[in-house]
Amino acid sequence: EFGKGGATEMSRDWRIPTWNPSFCSGQGGFVGDEVKESNVTPEYTWFDGTSYVYNLGETIQPGADGIYHMAVANGKAFDGKSKIVPIKRHKTVMPLHESGQIIPPVIMEMFMTGDFDQAVQAGMAEQGMTGSYQIVDADAEMLITHGVEPKEMAPTCTECHNMNGTTTNGMIPFDKLGYRVMPAKVKSCTLCHERESSSWQSIHDRHAKDEDSRGNLVSCNGCHTPEPSGLVKPTSDLCNDCHSLKSASDLQKVHKTHVERGYTCTKCHTFN
Numbered sequence: 001e002f003g004k005g006g007a008t009e010m011s012r013d014w015r016i017p018t019w020n021p022s023f024c025s026g027q028g029g030f031v032g033d034e035v036k037e038s039n040v041t042p043e044y045t046w047f048d049g050t051s052y053v054y055n056l057g058e059t060i061q062p063g064a065d066g067i068y069h070m071a072v073a074n075g076k077a078f079d080g081k082s083k084i085v086p087i088k089r090h091k092t093v094m095p096l097h098e099s100g101q102i103i104p105p106v107i108m109e110m111f112m113t114g115d116f117d118q119a120v121q122a123g124m125a126e127q128g129m130t131g132s133y134q135i136v137d138a139d140a141e142m143l144i145t146h147g148v149e150p151k152e153m154a155p156t157c158t159e160c161h162n163m164n165g166t167t168t169n170g171m172i173p174f175d176k177l178g179y180r181v182m183p184a185k186v187k188s189c190t191l192c193h194e195r196e197s198s199s200w201q202s203i204h205d206r207h208a209k210d211e212d213s214r215g216n217l218v219s220c221n222g223c224h225t226p227e228p229s230g231l232v233k234p235t236s237d238l239c240n241d242c243h244s245l246k247s248a249s250d251l252q253k254v255h256k257t258h259v260e261r262g263y264t265c266t267k268c269h270t271f272n
Contacts, residue, residue, distance in 0.1 A: 001039045001040060001041060002039075002040055002086070003036075003037055003039055004038070007038045008088070009035070010035050010040065011090065011092060012031075012035075012090075012092045013092070014093055014116045015033075016033035017032065017116070019114075023111065030110055031110075042087055042144060043088075043089055043141075044085065044176075044177060045075065045141065045177075046076055046077055046079075046082040046177065047087075048075040048079070052071070052074060054070045059099065059100035060096075060100060061100075066137065067136075068102070068137065069141075070102070070138050070139065070140045071142070072141055087141045088142045090139060090140050092139065093135050093136065093137060094135070095133045095135055096133060098131045098132050099129075103129065104126075104127065105122070105123040106119050106122035107119060109122045155171060160172050160174075189203065194252075228265065228271060229270050229271055231268060231269060232266075232267075232269065232270055
């Protein structure tokens with residue numbers, strides 16, 4: 001949870017003038033309608049340490065949800081560098097110019113008058129803009145950097161995982177982060193090689209540190225993936241991409257050779 005030491009702002013609607021007497025160094029101001037909450041459950045996303053933040057003058061398109069995302073954590077599942085982090089999603093409204101650019105409103109005009117249209121018009125004048133605008137829903141993904149508890153109070157492993165290597169329905173929504181239930185051949189360790197017997201933890205640790213013949217670490221999605229559903233093209237064409245077509249009776253050996261050479265699964269296989 002976050003917002004443990006006091007309510008944190010989760011959204012602000014500039015269209016609703018709300019007087020705050022403590023604003024502007026005690027002079028007061030119209031700040032828009034704020035929604036604050038305490039002990040909020042965060043959202044989780046993949047984060048590689050970089051972010052996209054809207055830059056003044058850019059055109060912007062809404063996401064699939066119709067919301068204009070002003071700040072987004074960059075990252076992809078299982079890319080070897082992104083980590084799962086908790087975020088706060090702040091929601092608001094913004095003026096979108098007919099050109100597709102966000103108008104930077106002069107907020108002091110809002111503070112003084114409570115008229116957001118006046119603040120937007122002043123912003124357009126500063127940017128040399130003319131024409132019309134519309135109010136759109138917007139949000140920003142924010143890192144949680146305040147009120148973070150010491151590591152001694154961190155959740156235990158079993159609050160997210162059980163001990164047989166599968167994820168659980170604990171505090172993190174793994175199903176929304178790209179994880180899938182591992183297929184039987186992965187659990188039995190026969191998807192890529194002959195069956196081996198050891199504890200899940202030792203096998204996982206070994207694979208996470210293994211390197212292929214080219215010095216590349218074994219990727220997470222080598223195991224956290226559905227079983228292959230087919231080949232990307234017919235065998236006669238697929239094999240000719242790298243060498244002349246060869247015949248082999250031991251397909252398991254052929255597969256093992258390609259894995260050891262560092263070929264990724266998606267080079268040959270399709271997945272549903």
